[in-house]
Amino acid sequence: MRTILLAFLFLSFIGNAQTNTYNISFENAVHHEAKVKISFPEVKTNTLNIRMSRTSPGRYALHEFVKNVYDFKATNSKGEELRVERKDPYSWQVSDHDGTVNIAYTLFANRGDGTYSQIDETHAHLNIPATFMYAEEFQHRPIRVNFEVREDLNWKVATQLKQESGTTYSAPDLYYFMDSPTEISDFQMKSFELDGQEIQFALHHKGTAEEFAEYFDQVERIVKQEEAVYGELPEFDYGKYTFLACYMPNVYGDGMEHRNSTILTDKESLSDGGMKGNIGTVAHEFFHAWNVERIRPAELEPFDFSEANMTGSLWFAEGFTSYYTGLMLCRAQVNTPKEYIEGLTGTFNYVWNSPALQHFNPIEMSYQAPFVDAATSVDPTNRENTFVSYYSYGSVLGLALDLSLRQQDLNLDDFMKLMWEKYGKTEVAYKIADIESTLKEYAGDEFASEFFKKHIYNSEMPDYKNLFRSVGIKLERKGSNYFGASVKETENGLVISNNTFKGSPAYKAGLASGDIIISIDEKQIQTKEEFESTIENSNSNSVKINFERFGEKKITEVKLGKNPAYTISLDEDASKEALKNRESWLEAK
Template sequence: MKNIFLSILFLVLTANVKAQTNQYSISFENAVHHEAEIKATFPDLAPGTLSVRMGRSSPGRYAIHEFAKNVYNFKATDSNGKLLKIQRPNPYQWDILEHNGEVTISYTLFANRGDGTYAQIDETHAHLNIPATFMYAPALTARDIKVDFKVREDLNWKVATQMQQLSATSFAAPNFQYFMDSPVEISNHAIRQFEVEDNGTTQTIEFVLHHNGTEAALDTYFEQVKKIVLAQRDVFGELPQYDFNKYTFLACYIPNASGDGMEHRNSTILTDTEGLEEGGMKNNIGTVSHEFFHGWNVERIRPQSLEPFNYAQANMSGELWFAEGFTSYYTNFILCRAGIITPAQYVEGITGTFNYVWTSPARQFFNPIEMSYQAPFVDAATSVDPVNRENTFISYYSYGSVLGLALDLSLRQEKLNLDDYMKLVWQNYGKDEIPYTVADLHTTLAQYAGKDFSDQFFNNYIYESGMPDYENLFASVGVVLKQHLDKPYFGASVSVNQFGSGIIQRNPSIGGPAYAAALSSGDVITSINNMPLTQGQSFNEFIEQFKVGDTLTVAYTRYGVPKTTKVVLGANPAYSIHLMEKEGDKPSRKVLKARKAWLKTE
């Protein structure tokens, strides 16, 4: 009798678990026209209205994207197949009335953008970011989820995702948040793997590549991927504990994709139009480095402001200068340490980002925390009205990157380093997944480097917008920072068209010569000092014939009306950055030792 009772109890519990599972399926019969047919069944419902909706944001993105715009042919039925009444309270929600305890919805999805946010369906692949693909029920987010991908066998499609695999085409997620964070690549892709052991646990690093190239090119690329993985593990001392002991790169390098990268808990999306043999071998590897570093920094070292991630509205965080910016600092830094680029390439590659940040007038408006707050307006966000971002915004990726550089070199002057600070943040917050705040980062730096050092860094460069002493910091590792103040500066981006007219492309820089002369975006320059511009001519080269302090008479039209103004050329604020050997100087033994310790090179 006891065994019979236990058997009945097991069956009841099993049936209850099954009843509490939301089940999805997706098929791709009309992939040639970028359509998928999706069904979802929500069983064991309480009486009343069931609301389902499409998400409005996506993991790793911070702006609104309105995925509901690509949904049509929506229907809802009960367990008997009866069509149910539907109401629409807003553009992204469907309210389903008078069900009998179970609802099955179906709809068609149009999807034709292959990147880290959207979905793309065609006869090359089904590239699925979950918020852009599947509806969800806000009241049922604690339930586990099963999804069946009805692949195109005629196209040799296979499924790759971080979700738990139940069969070749069926996968499971423990809850809504995990499901939404689990992108999927369905294609005739290739796979490479290697294993890494930490603390007695062996984990698999898997690289899935959908491309049109050769196996040999993938083999070469995968060797670089392995070097990146191991170099980043050295920063933190260990890999994160991945679910199912596996991390998956989902790379899609095909002409119909869009360039992007997007991190997830145990996987990352990597997309680009360039194949490995068409420039992608060199140009795409930085994205691999950036996104893998996020497996620690942002996925597990997680800002409290992003927990839980809200799929119904934009997510705002003041920590993105660290989560995205410090990750950006390590992106090329790791390529250098791994021997994929040279120290000279790494150092000279800093120049563009450095100039973008430190010559921008935007620091007078926002500090790094406030720049992070701008993410909902800039992170792949769209708007039709003109904005003044050129003067008011610095990307938190770039701003945080050059601050990470400054912190690293500053710590090294104290015989410390950024790697060990990151390890401590990992131990304090990331390893046990305790969400952090800016104040926590400040406190942890004090724990590592002392209160005075931490206060000086945060008070001057995070809570305020001060500029570190980069000339001294660079000199400590044999890097030269220079401004060329003898070069003239106009203060606006000008493109010369086929008619010999100079079009001001963007808002002139606040405080610059063009701004002071009341020139504006869209103005058409017809001559300077009565000299016409020439088709195909570089405007910057034209300006270089003059000297700093020269006054130029600029003839231009605005809205078709001829005008003139006087522009007094300023000194070019841009910096150059290079190893001191480029100027024929030899670093001292002490400086060379410091550089080798920084870059971990021989």
């Protein structure tokens, strides 16, 4: 169980616990540098191991934050330099101190998103694992941190950390500190009260107060609809939850959940598409306040800052949250039912037309997170044929489960509420078997066993045609010509841009990523538009492709198939019962 209450109880038992102190300043922000100072008092061992994290709460892949640290220096209480050894790339072993170890270093940071830090003259956007070192043996010690804000830039501090005074904040232990991103900038702040708790929204942007007001109204409606799913808000520490939104041209699009806050970043301003484009991340991340932060997979407890973190439950933790993202936008009347229903099409096709389902079920897709969750690598992969995002896969499974339950006069809202009662409020981490047993408790053994056997432990597609019909939705195939490869225009010609889809006409014809399309049936092809038009309008079952590979001209015959893509739309001829079911599903609660 990860509760701040336990941390405070721990401190009360040990009496005068020593506090590790941190300080960060931004004199050279224009060049993306910060100066960090840390003091570890009452060190009892001769050698203290100082580390930089390799991962971050909410991420599952490794991120070598240490690469942006330099000018490391260790001193004792008198300012005398201490002996330092490096036995791995991530840590410093500091020895022969006098009971106090002081650390100083320079941090370079220039990526504003949900994982990394960014420092410039617009803000200090700090993800704590990417910013501060730690001593693992002191993980239960409280931490006090002072942010030396740039007053000349009118900077303020927004964070879930407890404010002690001015720009000094505290955390009860290392995990809470690492889980507390901080936005320091000239942001605007709005808030509202719900069930005796404060919901804050700190917005760093270049827009107007009127735009913020319109956006914040949507945020408030979303928060209330998500609370309605579970029947109550989580008990937020210090009685508040903080959105840390940074919609600036120098950041990268992202969202990352934390216990009592979330980071929201995007280049789009509210006036330039962000009013519509960014709000989905708000809905997704706040839903995580229940699902992931408190209804939490057992494999993530305790979270490991030195190794990749893996769980097979991401189809539920991330995927079901993704299902609710779109549903909440509809219930909050940010999107219309028509927009929501038709918006299902892209994700639906991505999942159910993927060859990857031959290789992995949703649990095994979740195990791929350390390799895909903002992970980086230089060697090519075959992800087009072996991976479906657990966000998308879980989303369409959440849709299927909800509509299946509704045919039994049940619903996914009440199932999620039961998961909350059993594993969220109690903060007892769950295993996959616990999700199944809870579904059995809610919907019966036969229903739950069949759903898990077919769709979780295997990759069988649910009967969406019947499920959609029950809520007045049509599911249809396009039926046009199908090639099975994506192309892009380059200076060398029209290139197949990704691995061809396994089993597709292009795959069977031996075409591969990097091949340069020269002509189709002797017709020269130079643009993506020409390519798509020629394939779509072909009256033949096969086309002759002239292409170039590694400088060699080749010819192959592609036997075109029927486009496997689906369209999802509202059924204008739906029955009254189906329309009533749809209204019950999509209406505001």
